[in-house]
Amino acid sequence: MTSLPTRTPPTHTPYDGSSKLFSIGLKPLAPTDWIEVDGHLLPYLAEKRRLYAEIPGRVFVEEDGTRDAQQEVLDLLGTHLLERFPDTYRRIDAGVEAVGAQSTTHAGLDGASLVAASLLVQEDLILMRRNDSGWRLVAGSLCFPSSWSLVEKFGRPLQDIHAPVPGFGPGTRPAELINRMFDGLQGQAVERYNWSIQSDNALYHPLSDLERIDRATKRPSRFPDGDIGAHAFIRVERQTLRKLPASGDILFTIRIHLDPLAVLARHPDRATLAVSFVAQLEALDLAQLDYKGLTSDRDRLIAVLNHMASDG
Template sequence: MQSPGPPPPFAHTPYDGSSYPFTVGLRPIEELTWLEPDPLIADHLARKRELISGALESVFRAEADMIQAQHEVLDLICENLERFHSASHRFEKRKVFVAGVSEPVCIDHGPPLLAASLIVQEDLVIMRASPEGYRLAAASLCFPSSWSLEEKFSKPMSKIHENVPGFNGARMGRTVERLFENLKPGQLVCRYNWAIYDDANLYHPKPKQIEPAVRDADGNFLANLFLRVERQTLKRLPKSRDILFTIKVHHDPLSFLRAQENRHDIARGLRNQLLALKDDQLTYKGLARHREALADELSRLVNSEGRST
């Protein structure tokens, strides 16, 4: 058993025009690509274990009647890993050996959703239908991007997204609700979000503002920033009819960008989306104070020597 091949930095680039911020942007995917184990899996799982052992209620919540849905999620994830990811995951009875992790995970120990979260890098959220719309009924959420499970637990989507510009009272919220209602068993879709942070932490439960001190000695921004891309998937659980929402975080130092062969295209796409954000969207992403400086630095990278065609 070995770790998967190394993922390239900037493995997903939703800012290249393939999707846009504050839109739904769902696309179909195959079961083969549903989960994304990569060489960082041991580090990510170690961080999950730290958070779970130190602040369980901050990263795991489940309503009392969610146990069967949790089992359903665990079974689906184990089935997918056994089928498509035997290079990184090995199963012996009810124990799972993960590449790079010294101790196996006993998947019969503790809440099933928590066990599932300890064998994949993805965070796992179960949404259940209610009169107010789909609500967050169970979750193992160790790597949130500026939102708190403690605050959002058991709330419907309208409350979960009440601070997201353009979600409530606009087409986006209604579109998402219809998608949840109409998603069929066997369908698998994904979407992407991106954000910029000034540290390498995966656990970000509070809103983030980039600090002025992120410039390096030469006055550059990119050297101390991280581009965070969330790959989100949706799958209807065939038995409970709940929706499983997965979130895989890719958190790349922007300093890596200068070494990428396609750096000009990445910088151009990111700059274009940054400049297209409205004021409330910039504030939500924590970029209101630094958009122009970031755009200028990305522009210099776009126009640097070796520009791609």
């Protein structure tokens, strides 16, 4: 795992109540804000290259007939990055590159434009395509999964992808709303946030559906020494959706931010953030806690946050 610098203060704090867990929460996104670039760019890209070299079949999938859409993603990203971040990206004979990044390729992945696109940005990139079964995951570069498996979700429609999420399975109102939102998405890009807690700073954080069921059944603490304050990391996902003008596919981007919980204690609004964080944790039911892996740790996490609020 590539070591990452500590971010102070956190870039995004959706646990402040602005992005409720287990809600859709899509908001319009200004085109200039589509992609986020910060001082973590090169370490993130180095970690992606490591994963492509070691476990390519777990972090990249594609169906036949998606290469044109992948190229469309690469072209759109290249244009956007050169315009929005001219000091970070430059044009080269092969297209666009991040200044200071390595330019290695990996056997079996050459020619996959979605891989090339993923090695420009910190975001993961997922292509969704509509057919009679709904919007299906037809290609994806997912180097930094937040407790899910790209291979398991590959080729499946949205309602099946979201089946393990409490309240979002096939036939539920949220599942129907998400499908309608995908159908209605046109030129306007949208964004949403999600967050979770993990016990290390790993960007690659997969979990299969079977592992999730096993974890929920046993409900083990992920902090056996009990020191959540010292070891917990807040994992924030910034997700965007935009419809590709040529292919009509939808590009789903996922940007991961990892912040040690201890960083929150140094935030100028730590008391307000801690109180909101506690309120969201207290509102989760058992199924939601199991899904987030927080069943055994919520009370201890709340105690740490309450202490943080009282010191604010």
